[in-house]
Amino acid sequence: MAPNVVATQFDASSKSDHELVALAAAGHAVAFEAIMRKNNRLLFRTARAIVKNDSEAEDVVQEAYLQAWRALAKFRVESKISTWLVRITVNEALGRLRRKHLNVIPLAIAMKDPSVSHSDSLSERTELEPENNAIQDQMRALIEKHIDALPDAFRVVFILRAIEELSVEEVAQSLDIPEATVRTRYFRARSLLRESIARHTDTALANAFGFDGLRCDRLVEGVLTRAADEGLIAPARE
Structure with missing residues (x-):
């Protein structure tokens, strides 16, 4: 039976994670709210890395929190609450993909088997003027697109290590994989990401400051007209 919700107010910021867990297990909703606010970004990014959809990721996190809340009594005090929540989130996200009959075998296997190989191919907002904000948004969207690929x-490993800045040990515990696998996956992810973004950048650079079409015609016509005016060439015949 779920514990009765206790409405007592207290300063959650002064409590440790284990104290918050104990209070939440005793029915203090404020304590669990504090736990959620401390872990929302981590869990959303974890879910988003698996389901690759913002709305679906939010649903995953919500369900993961509810599962955690129901199982607070089973939480082991020697564990980190964030690690426990990440594991619940990963399982919920994978379960949703399975229910959709999507192929999640590569991820599920990779979490356990460091020998699994994958294809190596990859096909703080600043408070500045609106133009720079737009550029930041475009860059973020570009990076997210390449991470999704x-x-x-x-x-999953890249997001937890590079974006959430979890340690190798924390990622290994969260995903239940060897630390060596975390290092290998993270190194390869960074390499693939660099290669993918470099290809995109090279293409963009090749097309930068384009000068063809009407602009090219206009310049050529202007030079020819001035050259004719100065007698460098014969005037064009009407």
């Missing part, structure tokens, strides 16, 4: 197992 990473192989599943690499993508």
Whole structure:
């Protein structure tokens, strides 16, 4: 039976994670709210790395929190609450993909087997003027697109290590994989991401400051007209 919700107010910021868990298990909703606010970004990014959809990721996180809340009594005090929540989130996200009959075998296997290989191919907002904000948004969207293109197992490890800045040990515990696998996946993810973004950048650079079409015609016509005016060439015949 779920514990009765206690409405007592207290300063959650002064409590440790284990104290918050104990209070939440005793029915203090404020304590669990504090737990959620401390872990929302981590869990959303974890879910988003697997389901690759913002709305679906939010649903995953919500369900993961509810599962955690129901199982607070089973939480082991020697564990980190964030690690426990990440594991619940990963399982919920994978379960949703399975229910949709999508192929999640590569990710599921990679979480356990460091020998699994994947294809190596990859096909703080600043408070400045609106133009720079737009550029920041475009850059973020570009980076997110390339991260989404990473192989599943690499993508999850990369987000937890590079974006959430979890340690190798924390990622290994969260995903239940060896630390060596975390290092390998993270190194390969960074390499693939660099290669993918470099290809995109090279293409963009090749097309930068384009000068063809009407602009080219206009300049050529202007030079020819001035050359004719100065007698450098014969005037064009009407």
